[in-house]
Amino acid sequence: MFVIFQTLNSTQGVQNLALINLTPSIVLASASPRRSSILKQIGFNFEVMVSTHEEEFSNDIDLAKTNAKNKALEVSQRDNRLVLGCDTLVYLENQVLGKPKTKDHAMEILQKLNNKEHLVRTGVAFAQKGVLLSAKIAETRVFFRNNSPQELLDYVNSLEPMDKAGAYGIQGLGARLIQSICGCYYNVVGLPVALVLDMLKEVNHSYDFK
């Protein structure tokens, strides 16, 4: 009996351990497959819970932070775990460029960005149980190549621009359009890895790597 009892206990121990490892301690308040993909790439164990918060839209320089904060806070009222909220905005000369509504709109945005420098700002916020723990912004400067009208049109016709702020994805075909960047590359994709890791230290959350 003693041996059986010990075996049971030991098995329960292993099961509990497995349960702990399988339950992510971080919730990502974003439906973006690109953000999920970056978190997976750096080995995070997390769960997605999409925020119902409606993103605001203005030219406010802190807008990305405000939206990130509101998303994280909303989800943190429905779940007890640490919640990560993000919002990525593309600014050209202090004006926010949204997601294109049509192919013509995408072409118009890309023509504005062409052969110039613009700014990508991602707001990152951590909240828990309805309390904001930290909210910051990462900035990356992006320099477009001098793309020909045909190069821009080929890109628009790939339809990749259609669901993307600023009408391009640096992680896809859009790589063709970019000369160089200054800052965090993953910020341009949608989740600034270095800032997220620094903020996790700040809010005393040990990394939750798989």
Added chain:
Amino acid sequence: MFVIFQTLNSTQGVQNLALINLTPSIVLASASPRRSSILKQIGFNFEVMVSTHEEEFSNDIDLAKTNAKNKALEVSQRDNRLVLGCDTLVYLENQVLGKPKTKDHAMEILQKLNNKEHLVRTGVAFAQKGVLLSAKIAETRVFFRNNSPQELLDYVNSLEPMDKAGAYGIQGLGARLIQSICGCYYNVVGLPVALVLDMLKEVNHSYDFK
């Protein structure tokens, strides 16, 4: 008969067209899966033919260009198509850091790079029929975060550093180690997209997108 003849002709036309599109006009003289992956991402149609040229190793600032040139030239003597050769080197204070030979060596390299700026240089060369058409270098500055010894050790234990110049891959788990970059992101991965596209224009090769 006439209709049948036309149909046959039309079918042959489609087959010829398919053959033209399926035969890549560019050869990549590199075994690197990362370079192939970038070329696929930007829609290139290409074939891999690995160069037998032995890479040289010194602290020469033009070494990446020399190696790229030699790889492209060697393959271009075996195939009539346009050949792309590349070599990526990581420099810290004018010294080339190679690929780690052991886990201890990887840790040593990462400790050198930690909390500092270093330089990634990729040489790109195009050659055809044994003639060099163009050879250039792309430079990107990379800034490492102030990673803790445990963070570096966790990364070494992932074994990701083992086949990589400078002992890290920015496109993998290594993203955790990087604060920011200045230059072409894809240069750090191994193939500077902007430079390759500019050089294709220079050598009068129209893009070969799928």
